[in-house]
Amino acid sequence: MTAIRYELIKTDKQTGARLGIVHTPHGSFETPTFMPVGTQATVKTMAPEDLKVMEAGIILSNTYHLWLRPGHEIIREAGGLHKFMNWDRAILTDSGGFQVFSLSEFRQIEEEGVHFRNHLNGDKLFLSPEKAIEVQNALGSDIMMSFDECPAYPATYDYMKASVERTSRWAERGLKAHARPQDQGLFGIVQGGEFEDLRKMSAQDLVSLDFPGYSIGGLSVGEPKDVMNRVIEFTTPHLPANKPRYLMGVGSPDSLIDGAIRGIDMFDCVLPTRIARNGTLMTSQGRLVVKGAKYERDFGPIDPKCDCYTCKNYSRAYVRHLIRTEETFGLRLTTYHNLYFLMNLMKQVRQAIREDRLLDFKHEFFEEYGYNKPNAKNF
Amino acid sequence: MTAIRYELIKTDKQTGARLGIVHTPHGSFETPTFMPVGTQATVKTMAPEDLKVMEAGIILSNTYHLWLRPGHEIIREAGGLHKFMNWDRAILTDSGGFQVFSLSEFRQIEEEGVHFRNHLNGDKLFLSPEKAIEVQNALGSDIMMSFDECPAYPATYDYMKASVERTSRWAERGLKAHARPQDQGLFGIVQGGEFEDLRKMSAQDLVSLDFPGYSIGGLSVGEPKDVMNRVIEFTTPHLPANKPRYLMGVGSPDSLIDGAIRGIDMFDCVLPTRIARNGTLMTSQGRLVVKGAKYERDFGPIDPKCDCYTCKNYSRAYVRHLIRTEETFGLRLTTYHNLYFLMNLMKQVRQAIREDRLLDFKHEFFEEYGYNKPNAKNF
Numbered sequence: 133m134t135a136i137r138y139e140l141i142k143t144d145k146q147t148g149a150r151l152g153i154v155h156t157p158h159g160s161f162e163t164p165t166f167m168p169v170g171t172q173a174t175v176k177t178m179a180p181e182d183l184k185v186m187e188a189g190i191i192l193s194n195t196y197h198l199w200l201r202p203g204h205e206i207i208r209e210a211g212g213l214h215k216f217m218n219w220d221r222a223i224l225t226d227s228g229g230f231q232v233f234s235l236s237e238f239r240q241i242e243e244e245g246v247h248f249r250n251h252l253n254g255d256k257l258f259l260s261p262e263k264a265i266e267v268q269n270a271l272g273s274d275i276m277m278s279f280d281e282c283p284a285y286p287a288t289y290d291y292m293k294a295s296v297e298r299t300s301r302w303a304e305r306g307l308k309a310h311a312r313p314q315d316q317g318l319f320g321i322v323q324g325g326e327f328e329d330l331r332k333m334s335a336q337d338l339v340s341l342d343f344p345g346y347s348i349g350g351l352s353v354g355e356p357k358d359v360m361n362r363v364i365e366f367t368t369p370h371l372p373a374n375k376p377r378y379l380m381g382v383g384s385p386d387s388l389i390d391g392a393i394r395g396i397d398m399f400d401c402v403l404p405t406r407i408a409r410n411g412t413l414m415t416s417q418g419r420l421v422v423k424g425a426k427y428e429r430d431f432g433p434i435d436p437k438c439d440c441y442t443c444k445n446y447s448r449a450y451v452r453h454l455i456r457t458e459e460t461f462g463l464r465l466t467t468y469h470n471l472y473f474l475m476n477l478m479k480q481v482r483q484a485i486r487e488d489r490l491l492d493f494k495h496e497f498f499e500e501y502g503y504n505k506p507n508a509k510n511f
Numbered sequence: 512m513t514a515i516r517y518e519l520i521k522t523d524k525q526t527g528a529r530l531g532i533v534h535t536p537h538g539s540f541e542t543p544t545f546m547p548v549g550t551q552a553t554v555k556t557m558a559p560e561d562l563k564v565m566e567a568g569i570i571l572s573n574t575y576h577l578w579l580r581p582g583h584e585i586i587r588e589a590g591g592l593h594k595f596m597n598w599d600r601a602i603l604t605d606s607g608g609f610q611v612f613s614l615s616e617f618r619q620i621e622e623e624g625v626h627f628r629n630h631l632n633g634d635k636l637f638l639s640p641e642k643a644i645e646v647q648n649a650l651g652s653d654i655m656m657s658f659d660e661c662p663a664y665p666a667t668y669d670y671m672k673a674s675v676e677r678t679s680r681w682a683e684r685g686l687k688a689h690a691r692p693q694d695q696g697l698f699g700i701v702q703g704g705e706f707e708d709l710r711k712m713s714a715q716d717l718v719s720l721d722f723p724g725y726s727i728g729g730l731s732v733g734e735p736k737d738v739m740n741r742v743i744e745f746t747t748p749h750l751p752a753n754k755p756r757y758l759m760g761v762g763s764p765d766s767l768i769d770g771a772i773r774g775i776d777m778f779d780c781v782l783p784t785r786i787a788r789n790g791t792l793m794t795s796q797g798r799l800v801v802k803g804a805k806y807e808r809d810f811g812p813i814d815p816k817c818d819c820y821t822c823k824n825y826s827r828a829y830v831r832h833l834i835r836t837e838e839t840f841g842l843r844l845t846t847y848h849n850l851y852f853l854m855n856l857m858k859q860v861r862q863a864i865r866e867d868r869l870l871d872f873k874h875e876f877f878e879e880y881g882y883n884k885p886n887a888k889n890f
């Protein structure tokens with residue numbers, strides 16, 4: 133019995149998008165879903181109860197950050213990450229790889245692993261496939277990630293090929309090091325940049341190792357949107373239908389819909405929480421920058437079509453005031469709305485799949501959000 | 512009919528402390544009570560619902576800050592401060608006087624009012640008794656404060672005498688300018704520093720104007736604790752028993768108990784929220800600085816005797832981690848606990864008055880908190 137099980141409910145007749153359920157040791161959640169990011173064992177400004185109100189069934193946390201602070205041994209002693217942060221639903225942890233490659237200026241990749249510097253104090257550190265698994269075993273997340281390299285975009289074919297091959301070897305080493313397969317499911321991460329044959333090779337390598345789920349990494353790193361969509365299109369056919377598929381680091385409303393249409397089940401991104409802290413909001417009518425002077429005397433809600441806590445109780449004028457005066461309650465209100473907006477968007481996507489009308493839903497949503505306008509602004 | 516009415520329930524046989532109820536247009540609250548401070552139309556990191564769980568019946572907000580941002584006219588247009596910030600219980604606003612004297616380096620006091628500079632951008636501003644009332648009438652707070660001067664400690668007798676006389680004239684002007692006496696109760700502020708005859712003169716001047724309540728200002732500004740207690744002792748006898756008494760800017764646990772013993776009904780202070788943001792907590796066993804290394808693997812609650820949201824759900828190790836990583840959820844947890852601790856302390860004080868044992872309660876509390884130790888640390 134594996135810790136993670138995917139149940140396919142149905143596919144959308146218009147697009148082939150999948151409606152499913154992922155079963156974990158900490159409960160089940162419907163897919164496609166968006167996972168709020170709790171980098172340092174907290175989804176910034178949110179209490180676990182807030183996330184439950186918006187029906188989050190799974191959140192993400194970052195192995196690299198928790199390894200450094202407070203340290204995975206402390207979280208193990210606390211009884212695991214769920215208990216430490218008071219979250220009894222599912223948790224997914226990344227491998228630490230992304231931070232190693234994005235936060236450290238110095239890094240040296242070897243077959244054994246990666247030498248790099250702690251972004252906080254400059255200390256030398258070493259992360260290997262085995263270490264990434266050891267840390268995640270201590271955290272006790274329901275879904276773990278294999279240690280992978282995420283090359284910068286664009287990378288040459290030759291570099292990408294060598295990297296993909298190493299990432300497959302690392303995935304196999306991680307699988308062997310995994311000490312708690314009954315409690316935690318380890319996903320393999322498909323890499324390969326924009327190269328169709330490398331994505332195929334990566335997917336086939338990993339599928340041969342029989343992971344309980346597969347991630348698609350190395351996207352949303354600066355490539356054009358149509359490139360991302362094409363990569364998903366030629367990657368998912370190589371992934372088994374009875375396992376969940378997780379598109380890493382993607383969270384703009386259009387990409388969530390486009391990803392679901394292409395067979396993705398799980399998404400995560402810091403976008404909704406990060407832009408919220410700058411006072412930028414996602415609404416049914418598009419992007420809203422609440423700091424703007426035009427909202428000074430606007431006593432209506434952030435999004436008239438939203439029934440979240442923020443929109444039911446507070447005005448644009450009040451939220452603007454809080455953001456301008458740097459009050460943390462303002463960040464809480466904007467974060468709450470943005471997360472709620474995406475959770476609600478995914479609920480609508482699931483309903484559209486149920487009704488075989490996801491393409492119609494996409495057109496309606498894009499039209500109202502403003503994506504069809506020339507030079508439409510994303511985030 | 513006045514907007515604010517005080518109902519005396521009973522006095523404690525051991526100390527003379529008062530158990531009472533203050534009735535306002537936005538509900539009633541029992542006294543003695545502590546009022547959380549919401550400087551900029553938000554109690555930092557708290558939602559209104561959080562404050563209701565801890566049974567706050569009244570909060571304080573700052574006229575000066577709201578006058579500057581977002582501006583009192585905007586709050587008037589929003590339907591008043593209650594509606595703007597989504598708080599339907601009582602609100603008390605200060606007069607702006609304290610900020611004029613504490614935040615501005617440049618100031619010039621005239622009979623008409625005070626010239627000073629905006630602490631945000633240096634613009635010249637002018638605040639008068641009439642303007643302070645106009646702003647508070649726009650805010651619509653249940654309890655308003657007269658515009659007063661709060662001289663720095665220590666001040667000479669002659670300076671203090673002239674200041675007290677002017678503050679009384681300003682109080683009378685404010686009373687005349689008050690446009691909404693049916694909706695909002697205006698308090699006079701007793702000044703006079705540590706001088707008994709000046710405190711008496713100030714109290715008698717104000718009482719002759721028949722305010723619905725009286726504040727004691729100019730304390731907790733650097734004077735020794737026994738001086739503060741003595742000033743309260745010789746001031747309250749000059750205040751009428753049928754009106755509430757508010758001791759401004761006092762919020763350490765010992766001072767709350769000592770103030771109640773001397774007949775004070777209402778307190779406010781930024782102390783619990785300010786120290787919380789630095790990770791300092793009030794507990795039944797005294798001060799706890801949760802950043803300390805000794806809490807790194809302490810998986811017990813902040814205060815084992817506390818049943819607040821923070822203490823029921825999170826460990827010292829987790830709160831320490833959040834504070835060290837500058838996560839705002841940590842500030843929310845520490846703020847919540849400190850406010851809950853003081854609200855709960857005042858509830859215990861009221862129960863002790865009910866049972867005629869406030870002096871006994873004080874001795875028990877001081878002993879456990881550590882106030883009786885030599886060189887006991889306060890905040």
Ligand SMILES: [Zn+2]
Nearest residue numbers: 438440443469
């Ligand atoms: Zn909303």
Ligand SMILES: [Zn+2]
Nearest residue numbers: 817819822848
């Ligand atoms: Zn507590």
